[in-house]
Amino acid sequence: MKREVRISGFGGQGIVLAGVVLGRAAAVYEEYNAVQTQSYGPEARGGASRSDVIISDEEIMYPYVREPDYLVAMSQEAYDKYAPEVKEDGLIVYDSTLVEPHRDDDVEHVGVPATKLAEEELGRRIVANMVILGALRELTDLVSEEALKRAVEDAVPPGTEEINVKAVELGARGVRE
Amino acid sequence: MSEKVEFLQGNEACAEGAIAAGCRFFAGYPITPSTEIAERMSERLPEVGGVYVQMEDEIASLAAVIGASWAGVKAMTATAGPGFSLMQEHMGFAAMTETPCVIVNVQRGGPSTGQPTKASQSDVMQARWGSHGDYEIVALSPSTVQEMYDLTIECFNWSERLRVPAVLLADEVVGHMRERVVLREDVEVVDRELPEEGEEIEEPFPLEPDDHVPPMPVFGRGHRVHVTGLTHDERGYPATDDPEVHRKLVRRLCNKVRKRAREIHESVGYDFIERESDLALVAYGGCARTVLEAAEELGATVFRPKVIHPFDADLVRKLLDGYEVLVVEMNLGQYVEMVERALDAECVHLLGHPGGYPPTPERVIKEAERIQG
Numbered sequence: 064m065k066r067e068v069r070i071s072g073f074g075g076q077g078i079v080l081a082g083v084v085l086g087r088a089a090a091v092y093e094e095y096n097a098v099q100t101q102s103y104g105p106e107a108r109g110g111a112s113r114s115d116v117i118i119s120d121e122e123i124m125y126p127y128v129r130e131p132d133y134l135v136a137m138s139q140e141a142y143d144k145y146a147p148e149v150k151e152d153g154l155i156v157y158d159s160t161l162v163e164p165h166r167d168d169d170v171e172h173v174g175v176p177a178t179k180l181a182e183e184e185l186g187r188r189i190v191a192n193m194v195i196l197g198a199l200r201e202l203t204d205l206v207s208e209e210a211l212k213r214a215v216e217d218a219v220p221p222g223t224e225e226i227n228v229k230a231v232e233l234g235a236r237g238v239r240e
Numbered sequence: 241m242s243e244k245v246e247f248l249q250g251n252e253a254c255a256e257g258a259i260a261a262g263c264r265f266f267a268g269y270p271i272t273p274s275t276e277i278a279e280r281m282s283e284r285l286p287e288v289g290g291v292y293v294q295m296e297d298e299i300a301s302l303a304a305v306i307g308a309s310w311a312g313v314k315a316m317t318a319t320a321g322p323g324f325s326l327m328q329e330h331m332g333f334a335a336m337t338e339t340p341c342v343i344v345n346v347q348r349g350g351p352s353t354g355q356p357t358k359a360s361q362s363d364v365m366q367a368r369w370g371s372h373g374d375y376e377i378v379a380l381s382p383s384t385v386q387e388m389y390d391l392t393i394e395c396f397n398w399s400e401r402l403r404v405p406a407v408l409l410a411d412e413v414v415g416h417m418r419e420r421v422v423l424r425e426d427v428e429v430v431d432r433e434l435p436e437e438g439e440e441i442e443e444p445f446p447l448e449p450d451d452h453v454p455p456m457p458v459f460g461r462g463h464r465v466h467v468t469g470l471t472h473d474e475r476g477y478p479a480t481d482d483p484e485v486h487r488k489l490v491r492r493l494c495n496k497v498r499k500r501a502r503e504i505h506e507s508v509g510y511d512f513i514e515r516e517s518d519l520a521l522v523a524y525g526g527c528a529r530t531v532l533e534a535a536e537e538l539g540a541t542v543f544r545p546k547v548i549h550p551f552d553a554d555l556v557r558k559l560l561d562g563y564e565v566l567v568v569e570m571n572l573g574q575y576v577e578m579v580e581r582a583l584d585a586e587c588v589h590l591l592g593h594p595g596g597y598p599p600t601p602e603r604v605i606k607e608a609e610r611i612q613g
Binding site: 083086087090091096097098099100101103124125126127129214 | 245246247272273357413416417418419420526529530532533536597598600601
């Protein structure tokens with residue numbers, strides 16, 4: 064098993080953190096190897112943010128994502144830029160509050176109103192990243208729900224563990240229903 | 241608890257390795273892509289009773305590190321190309337005064353300010369020859385986040401054993417990526433040999449034997465020692481007009497490292513994956529990750545050194561003689577020159593790949609197929 068995941072959006076949405084949480088869940092709380100990389104410098108200015116994670120049951124050598132199996136898009140710009148690179152049998156999970164999808168082949172798309180759910184159900188727009196991460200996990204089974212929640216608890220700012228775990232659950236419920 | 245599993249950036253793992261190795265002083269001037277090392281050291285050092293100083297520049301940073309080391313404390317700085325250039329003056333001073341210290345260089349594209357956020361391996365020769373004069377240092381190159389931890393510890397240990405500056409020759413690939421890392425508590429830690437407290441030392445800098453590492457009479461323990469960058473005799477006093485003293489001094493400074501080349505390689509380790517093939521790939525650091533993947537696909541032998549300096553020509557000959565050798569590095573050819581000197585130069589080829597990223601495995605495979613005709 065080897066999966067390439069790209070999480071993308073704009074600065075301030077916690078894109079990098081979402082990738083770190085996913086990588087941590089896989090590498091620390093599951094028996095997988097994981098490598099996380101992210102955009103830096105001018106590439107990361109002007110609003111765009113990208114966090115890549117490779118998860119594998121074998122050793123990961125070349126560390127960069129070449130053709131994502133899964134794309135999470137939390138902004139239109141990110142969707143426009145990265146959707147064409149997703150494998151044909153891949154999956155695109157997008158924040159339907161913010162993104163209008165348009166890739167015209169039959170690559171699977173799932174829209175999750177992550178920002179809206181975070182705002183309306185939890186009163187905190189800032190946890191939309193965890194909502195969509197919960198949805199991605201539910202759809203792909205990349206890591207167990209338990210592993211993901213433990214990684215969330217480790218990685219988020221102290222005192223916000225509960226709302227972030229709730230956000231993960233909310234995202235999972237959103238795509239289950 | 242004897243170990244802790246974490247998911248960290250290479251730079252963060254480097255800082256943890258330094259703490260585990262006993263580093264209690266850091267002076268630095270933050271610079272991309274090494275900044276996370278300074279950041280984490282500024283958090284961690286006060287927790288373990290150490291000192292963190294943000295300096296006015298990189299020249300002063302290494303000066304402070306050398307001072308701390310003579311005060312008896314294990315010390316480190318971290319930088320990238322532009323700062324490494326500024327540190328060269330004091331690299332030479334540390335070599336001449338036999339000061340153990342660790343310099344981390346998370347390489348980025350150059351020359352000059354170059355590519356701040358991108359990876360490179362173009363400081364390989366600078367690490368060895370960047371300062372003037374005859375000297376040797378130890379330089380280690382990590383390929384994984386775990387090795388950012390492990391080889392930082394090795395840098396401290398070899399620096400303490402040999403009383404030389406040791407360079408962790410990292411790159412942006414491993415500095416910035418996150419991976420699983422096991423932070424062990426029971427690491428082997430080497431401390432410099434000290435003379436007995438208060439002992440009157442007649443000859444703190446003996447000229448012989450020619451690979452000798454003398455005990456270090458650090459300040460504050462009752463020794464009277466003169467420490468100078470000038471050519472000095474056994475007593476540590478300037479002897480700049482005596483050719484024999486200079487010859488013996490620099491020979492010892494070099495030989496204490498050169499004569500231990502094999503010992504360092506064996507102790508730090510290297511990857512040698514032998515396959516039924518006429519082709520051997522050679523790579524180190526972040527770039528080696530690409531090459532290990534390509535070699536597997538090609539069914540080729542692969543050599544991945546972790547020790548860059550001192551180079552062990554005999555070891556390279558023993559492992560790679562008879563192969564067509566392809567060296568892959570993120571520069572226009574540096575490590576390859578040492579390989580060419582060790583082997584039949586006509587059998588040594590280079591895929592030099594500057595630009596900010598390692599080549600993809602596909603690019604390496606294409607090059608390997610080209611040289612095999």
